[in-house]
Amino acid sequence: MSRDQKFFDMYSLVIGVLVVIALAIFIFSAKISEITQGVYTRDVAEYQADLAERIRPVGQVYLPGEEQQSAAPTVEVPVEPEPVATVMSGPQVYNKACITCHGTGLAGAPVLGDAAQWVERIAQGADTLKQHALQGYSGGIGYMPAKGGQADLSDAEVEAAVDYMVVESQ
Template identity: 45%
Template structure:
């Protein structure tokens, strides 16, 4: 009986020992998690703020430069397109074939006498005849000189050039 009593005591203190050990282990795990958690949070905060700084550093200038440049380039291109209608070069590409030598009855550019009566009609009539085409006594002036890709403005610029060279 006494041996079983001491056995029970031994088992009891063994249990207490195990329970204390378990409690201590859980406590240590808890502490460890607590510590690790705060460190991770701090590291994460650090990384986040670094990432934010990196983002603003790299993205802002790229966005500003590309938008501003695109706008400036387009403005320049539009300006060049409106400014650069050059009557002389339109004349050379679309009108010179007939009007330089006076082919098929075309009034020759530089022939002051040949142009005097035509110029006397007024610029609007010359523009209309050049843009829409015109059948005269000397021959047929094809609409836009046969080059329908030309804008009205380009044809008018070419007429201005031809008139200026023929006065």
């Protein structure tokens, strides 16, 4: 065996051992990364979704009309209770809307409790009085504005006030 041949054998052996070591290191590192990061066994899309989830911002801004895109905590908005339509009683309506004129006789209004001023009016009948109170009336003495000028009163409320005024003025 020549010296060259010996050198070549030795050289091949060393190269071979190095290749084996390199392969072993490659396989070992691949195994490690598979265990720690799971890159090789998992779907890339799934991996990216996980990554996006880990690095997503803490808060997000939604403009009105935009759809919420992640499971952000929803704020419970307390349901506003429906406003209860309160119906005022006759005396309540009178004190609110009629007393200004009918308490004092202002503008010629027949005064509450003054039977003499009311007797002829009451004789017209409750329906006529209510109609005059609802729609406004002028009998030549003064001007009675429709619903006493308070258009937000319901018909029933004004009618209740008329009933009250009639009872009080007989």
